[in-house]
Amino acid sequence: MNNNHTFEVCIIGGGVIGLSIAYYLAREGVKAAVFEKDVTASKASSAAAGMLGAHSELSGSPQYREFALSSQAEYTSLAEELYELTGIDIELVNKGMLKLAASEKELHDLKRQVLLHNSLSLLSAQETSEMEPYLSKETLGGLYIPGDGHVEPQKLAAAFKRAAVSMGTEIFEHTSVLSIDEQKNRLVTDRGSFSFRKLVIAGGVWSGLFTQKLGISETFYPVKGECFSVMPPAKVLTKTIFYDECYLVPKRDGRIVVGATMVPNDWNTDVSAGGISFLAEKLKAVFPELAACPIRTFWAGLRPQNTRKMPLITEHPENRNLLIAAGHYRNGILLAPGTGQYIRDLILEVPGRKHAEDFCLKKNVGVQA
């Protein structure tokens, strides 16, 4: 490889966030280079269950919720576009989510949620049972949220990648970024040096290595999530189930993904016997018969959390050539299209975008003295 290459945009990180950015840029004719230390979508992106829980899972400012809802809404057309461009079906399912109360306290919380959103109504245990006949008779009722579906994250990443590459994006796998020279707009990797006009850090939980170099005082840390999948002999579940901080996602191929534990600051992706046991007990509580179904496989991923507990999707406060899109925690898949479009707009300096909507992050980014 030559010693110096120039790209309009360099993106650090080949997960679903980095690939989404590359995809939306490529659609505008901007050819980016993506640098990935391992292979694309091999970390959190391929471990996610793929829930699009804009209604059910998010808290935060109204702007943040609005951003999440618009990212979710993007999926219908995105699924079609990606299928057209690549032949890959990202397996979008739009059957809604059933949020079950595991305790009187949770029932109380659900009731409050109903008061806030007059489009929702609380369901009795009887009513939830009618919705999902295999549901345990012991549940206390729940909330049905029609809008929250799911996709298949590995297919989403593969489709973003294939589409982006076919439109000119270059992807450098097994390539570590060693240093950033922000004065010269230059990047040193273990495969050579690269010049850029704009640089985006989209390195998931590893983003801290680079934000630190750029003087941003934000710390990233992993919250490991362990999962397993079961394969029931027939279709026994239609909606995503949310129960006692765990979820059951019925995939198009018949698998049900059961997740996920929360293990902060654990950087390896081993799955513990105790972790599987914890999830299996939850499964047994809501769908007793599913606990007898064959387990297919288990895995873990590292959710990229940061100290501020909000994704950082913004320009560097002092250098507009440096951008960051990281800290998506549990919502990387949900927010991938929105993040890709938002960073594209910042890079292309779409009028109105960067000031009006740069809600979530800019003002909070600390710069180290």
Place this chain on the structure above:
Amino acid sequence: MNNNHTFEVCIIGGGVIGLSIAYYLAREGVKAAVFEKDVTASKASSAAAGMLGAHSELSGSPQYREFALSSQAEYTSLAEELYELTGIDIELVNKGMLKLAASEKELHDLKRQVLLHNSLSLLSAQETSEMEPYLSKETLGGLYIPGDGHVEPQKLAAAFKRAAVSMGTEIFEHTSVLSIDEQKNRLVTDRGSFSFRKLVIAGGVWSGLFTQKLGISETFYPVKGECFSVMPPAKVLTKTIFYDECYLVPKRDGRIVVGATMVPNDWNTDVSAGGISFLAEKLKAVFPELAACPIRTFWAGLRPQNTRKMPLITEHPENRNLLIAAGHYRNGILLAPGTGQYIRDLILEVPGRKHAEDFCLKKNVGVQA
């Protein structure tokens, strides 16, 4: 399990043929039981590349070709039906097949094929290169056959199974059929006895164990086919390629399946180093750059061949309660819908069907003295 169960139809064999029969029967309200000695679709059905080569691959009587063409034509609506019923996309691709001449002799054969089918025309090496830009410049030209696409066999089998089960079919896995009492319409398995009105043998290469018991003098034997898949970084191939008895099938997820060797009478499903090497050399000859692409996995399956070298899809010549659907050799996926419909019609005694169209087999089935 009880000692005696009664089913309208019992089907021996849970491959794609047995599952197709169960599916088409279930659609008419006929609940069948499927007996599978291992797990469903675990043998040839899951090893197939899924080509639908009705135009390119078949020789035989006009009736047989017509049967194959009508089975192929069925796929468009079947893919939709199965998606509706199960959510499983069988990944039907209809981009046609390019049959390349590997030698002057093959070029001559292709020319003859053109003469017979005035809808086809021979392409020069230049023209094939324009169709598939990564094709080697060394090829001698070829034939483009628009109708021959492919599906994903494991998804086809999974969809047939899930749809059939949801409509009442019962599937007994890990269940061997030990004996057939054709007088009493009774089946003994290692999980108990079963009564039937009609019995269908759809046991792939293992069908001989049962046809023998029923006095049919047909011998079945395996022709092992070894395959591997490569994953190019970008889409380099759109059509199925047929070259020197081997094929390259570009799957929807980006894999290219390269197959297959021909090893008669080998009952194991190991893949040899020499087998992979043989296929890799073919790949290199037509798509030199693909030989450098990462290999994903390799596998082998046993094509069910019989001595008469024609599928046996018919009633027993002396007992209309016994049917057979076996010996599909290289064309099990192609003929699965047609076979399922045809056996359904024989069982339901659809007028005109059994006499007029029972072309391929009835008259040829020998009965042992």
Place this chain on the structure above:
Amino acid sequence: MNNNHTFEVCIIGGGVIGLSIAYYLAREGVKAAVFEKDVTASKASSAAAGMLGAHSELSGSPQYREFALSSQAEYTSLAEELYELTGIDIELVNKGMLKLAASEKELHDLKRQVLLHNSLSLLSAQETSEMEPYLSKETLGGLYIPGDGHVEPQKLAAAFKRAAVSMGTEIFEHTSVLSIDEQKNRLVTDRGSFSFRKLVIAGGVWSGLFTQKLGISETFYPVKGECFSVMPPAKVLTKTIFYDECYLVPKRDGRIVVGATMVPNDWNTDVSAGGISFLAEKLKAVFPELAACPIRTFWAGLRPQNTRKMPLITEHPENRNLLIAAGHYRNGILLAPGTGQYIRDLILEVPGRKHAEDFCLKKNVGVQA
């Protein structure tokens, strides 16, 4: 393959029992043929944890216990022989077993066991903790049984096989036995016919298919056992642990095998989420820290149980050319050498052996009217 072959001994079943018989016969110059419907050692033999629990696990007649102890004692020299002949180390470990009381009732049972065997003595909770420092402080005490070690069953089977083949044994994989003609000493398989002087049925839980044909009124059924393995970062366990019907076996490569559930009459080898959870809870109860260790893999096997609940290792009561070695349930690995030697002696008509020691089975074998 030719239509007729003659072997001194034909063995149905290529599990660890059939391979042990072939091995001990081959050492005496008797070349056997082994018929295996799948591949060798692919069922219960490769799922076993490999415990040699002659002291800890067996109940039954004194003769049966004596037989088990002598089979266990055989392992020391067998491990050396097999290593010499094949280079395969069967990973014999002789560090003893610690049987822990999970309840006052179990403690009482252990005390009774101590009274019967004055070589053993009961250990307090304190003493067991000193033996295994990571043990939970909550246990009630236990029994230390020095003689009960373990081997690696897959390596045992591979070594038996390679040694037997090198001495002339022929192994037919993917070969099903269809019928037995006991008058003509002839076997029909789906790969041709074979003549024998002696026939041994060693088909594990599938033995019933053949004993039935020979008029023996014994029913075999599976008791599925699910297992998983964890890999602690360092060596935390030296002895096999037996606790509340479950065991923990510390393997030479650092894995700890945790097993096993008891699921009667389940013929598939799927592992359920509930099964793993059940075992993980046991693990947590005795070694709390191990529940946090990474799980490596999970699997299940079918223990071959029979109605009489005793292995059947004997000649047919009416035809000395037919022998059976099946029904080893939880003790197939423990009893493999003893069974191989005993069947060898019956076949070679070693004086004194067949009358004096044919304890366990002959008199009990029912012959169907």
Place this chain on the structure above:
Amino acid sequence: MNNNHTFEVCIIGGGVIGLSIAYYLAREGVKAAVFEKDVTASKASSAAAGMLGAHSELSGSPQYREFALSSQAEYTSLAEELYELTGIDIELVNKGMLKLAASEKELHDLKRQVLLHNSLSLLSAQETSEMEPYLSKETLGGLYIPGDGHVEPQKLAAAFKRAAVSMGTEIFEHTSVLSIDEQKNRLVTDRGSFSFRKLVIAGGVWSGLFTQKLGISETFYPVKGECFSVMPPAKVLTKTIFYDECYLVPKRDGRIVVGATMVPNDWNTDVSAGGISFLAEKLKAVFPELAACPIRTFWAGLRPQNTRKMPLITEHPENRNLLIAAGHYRNGILLAPGTGQYIRDLILEVPGRKHAEDFCLKKNVGVQA
């Protein structure tokens, strides 16, 4: 994790070289910390075939050959020690190597080698055939080198690791070293900072990232090697075979490892169809029957080569607290014990060692201006 930890020695790299150093230090009571960006022994160390080719493969200075021979000689006692300490058998095999001539030119080279070493003698084609009966009759003769055996690299690494950890070594997996402060003897990682008295760089092909920081002008690059393994039904090969730059290593468990291609500057570890084909052709040339044996698995590893084409095992020329042990190329397994001992001696300042024997590297290490 705290923000600062102090270790006597910090080692960058958890491959077989880093682990060997940690092991030999631990034996002297020196507790080291090992920093590994992924998991231990997951790169070249687990991809190696494990040949100990001190006689057959090495060229170079007499001192380098002497170093290699003494490292090889170490294996006999090391295998015993590691077995004692950990229960892991590293599967040392000492049956020698047969180096075959693939051409008249290679035959000529072998003859020259014989002239130089009067302990060796050239074998005719007939004589090599007698040594290895399955060898092709087409070979031109060869050289038998009794001393060159092999070990199982993954077991070697696991044993080094378990032994070192049990003696107090700490291993930090998933931990990247970000910067080195050589003035303050301090290391910054993405898991916190660490102080050291001595630092060893043992990062395989990734060592360049750190040597660069320390001003050493040595470039490291990968030479990818693709391999596969076959499993013959019986033992057909006793010696390691070296032929036309490829090798066949008969492992204790019956596998034969066939390797390896040479692909410089490829950082991914995919295996290409062409790579397998290349190796299979070589296999067919020397052992025609082996090409029909079942292939088990395939893999690739990155040999760490450097521009000087000699391992760098030395102190930093200007700072004795910094050491390097990298660039072992094809000989990492062979040289692991010697490297571990040598670095230990440098750290412990064993008299005579550092001056007299610091042959290979010190004088050549360039320091950047």
